[in-house]
Amino acid sequence: MQTLYPDYYAQFRCTADKCPITCCQEWKISVDDDTLKRWAALNPPVDSKLFTYVQDGQRVIALNSRHVCPFLEKNKLCRLVLEHGEDAISETCQVFPRETHSFADHEEASLMPCCPAVIDLWAAQDATPLTFPHPNIDSIPFFIRSAIIDAILQQTDRLPEQILSACFYMIQEIHRKKKPTKVFVSDCFSEKSFCQLYDAMDDLSPDCIDSVLECNELLLDLSVNYQKEQLYQEWLTPLTQQAETLSELLTEPEEELPAQWQAFRTAFAQYEPLMRSYLANEVYSELLSFEDTTKHMLVRLQWLMLQYAAVRQSLFLIWQDSPEAFSYEKVREALVIINRMTGYDEEDIYEYLENSFESLLWDWGYFALLAGF
Ligand code: SF4
Known part of the structure; x- marks a missing residue:
């Protein structure tokens, strides 16, 4: 199916450690089942019981007492990515801030x-x-x-x-x-x-x-x-x-x-x-x-x-x-x-x-x- 993009879309780059308001804090970061399976297969495995909980029927990252993702290092980089690569993070983290809406004969992508x-x-x-x-x-x-x-x-x-x-x-x-x-x-x-x-x-x-x-x-x-x-x-x-x-x-x-x-x-x-x-x-x-x-x-x-x-x-x-x-x-x-x-x-x-x-x-x-x- 054809996907349509606004003109600015391809220019997006995450600024990671330079980001002034990182998305790794203060909101719900959901973790999908495939990510949980990948975490279990890592060496050493990530214990999902330690790092996630279920809220409103959805498994989400348990933020620390400062409301920050526990995988975010002091240098504002993700420990999971540093140690295991991009595939180790959940789909939400990989996709954000991109979103796609599906219609009968095409899809439309945009940024949030x-x-x-x-x-x-x-x-x-x-x-x-x-x-x-x-x-x-x-x-x-x-x-x-x-x-x-x-x-x-x-x-x-x-x-x-x-x-x-x-x-x-x-x-x-x-x-x-x-x-x-x-x-x-x-x-x-x-x-x-x-x-x-x-x-x-x-x-x-x-x-x-x-x-x-x-x-x-x-x-x-x-x-x-x-x-x-x-x-x-x-x-x-x-x-x-x-x-x-x-x-x-x-x-x-x-x-x-x-x-x-x-x-x-x-x-x-x-x-x-x-x-x-x-x-x-x-x-x-x-x-x-x-x-x-x-x-x-x-x-x-x-x-x-x-x-x-x-x-x-x-x-x-x-x-x-x-x-x-x-x-x-x-x-x-x-x-x-x-x-x-x-x-x-x-x-x-x-x-x-x-x-x-x-x-x-x-x-x-x-x-x-x-x-x-
Ligand atoms: S994707 Fe997250 S960390 Fe990257 S620039 Fe956007 S808010 Fe900042």
């Missing part, structure tokens, strides 16, 4: 934003937009996905979150139709429809304080379990303290916040090409990853908006704390950690949305509130 080397690749493209393959398939879901990616990468006169909001509105329209025709769908994503929507959005005057407050609450909610499990503490603890202080402050009218938000947006603007690459990549890899229904597309766009809002809110808090220290490395770290924290399975995404909101599918107004343009 949970790895700093991937973010570096996108950042190195600077103002040149990433290129994603357009499979030669005459279907409405693939058309919608291409239209959203093109909008994110090409409509540079609009904020990425505004484009996501417009696309969310258009998919809602399509979702309401029982049997949408191709003509209807291409009308929805036509230049004329985008212009009309943007004109309508420009007439709205969203309250920046409400938006910042909601994104703040969202960030705190996403952090709760990681705080309990003491994961990502170095990054999360000061951030959540700042978020809590900000939420308390915002219960009173806050005069300085709109000006601060605008100043942050100006500082953040230099990373907009990177954010467009990130969002386009996520639409490419996740919009059709589970089912190709419009309901699933709405769920995945909501999740992407939620992730983006959490990244942006973290960076707002980091910028507020020290505008002069706001750097590419901070942006990369926020992207990597928030994406690791929110890299849920499909079922868990549905469960989180169903448990955290009145209904699985949001009103457009709530999507726009998180977008906060």
Whole structure:
């Protein structure tokens, strides 16, 4: 079966001991049965009972008290690879950060934003937009996905979150139709429809304080379990303290916040090409990853908006704390950690949305509130 790759894919190299946020710490590293068999055959064998345990029906590496993989040496290299070669590590470790989604007649490979080397690749493209393959398939879901990616990468006169909001509105329209025709769908994503929507959005005057407050609450909610499990503490603890202080402050009218938000947006603007690459990549890899229904597309766009809002809110808090220290490395770290924290399975995404909101599918107004343009 043919596998399609985005243009940046082949350039990926793991930076191993130079990695600033290694994937060998602070998250679930699963170990497949074949790896366990290979471990048992090593000389000396690796005792899987010592180094793994079963969580939610899955065998995973038992991290040490510092939440680091026990095979990671002080020089940040993997002891299993050093002593026995690449084949000794689990499939998860060999494949990360690559992912592949299978469709009826082709497969699509991409890289995940949970790895700093991937973010570096996108950042190195600077103002040149990433290129994603357009499979030669005459279907409405693939058309919608291409239209959203093109909008994110090409409509540079609009904020990425505004484009996501417009696309969310258009998919809602399509979702309401029982049997949408191709003509209807291409009308929805036509230049004329985008212009009309943007004109309508420009007439709205969203309250920046409400938006910042909601994104703040969202960030705190996403952090709760990681705080309990003491994961990502170095990054999360000061951030959540700042978020809590900000939420308390915002219960009173806050005069300085709109000006601060605008100043942050100006500082953040230099990373907009990177954010467009990130969002386009996520639409490419996740919009059709589970089912190709419009309901699933709405769920995945909501999740992407939620992730983006959490990244942006973290960076707002980091910028507020020290505008002069706001750097590419901070942006990369926020992207990597928030994406690791929110890299849920499909079922868990549905469960989180169903448990955290009145209904699985949001009103457009709530999507726009998180977008906060
Ligand atoms: S996060 Fe990426 S660059 Fe860092 S060790 Fe893992 S695969 Fe390599």
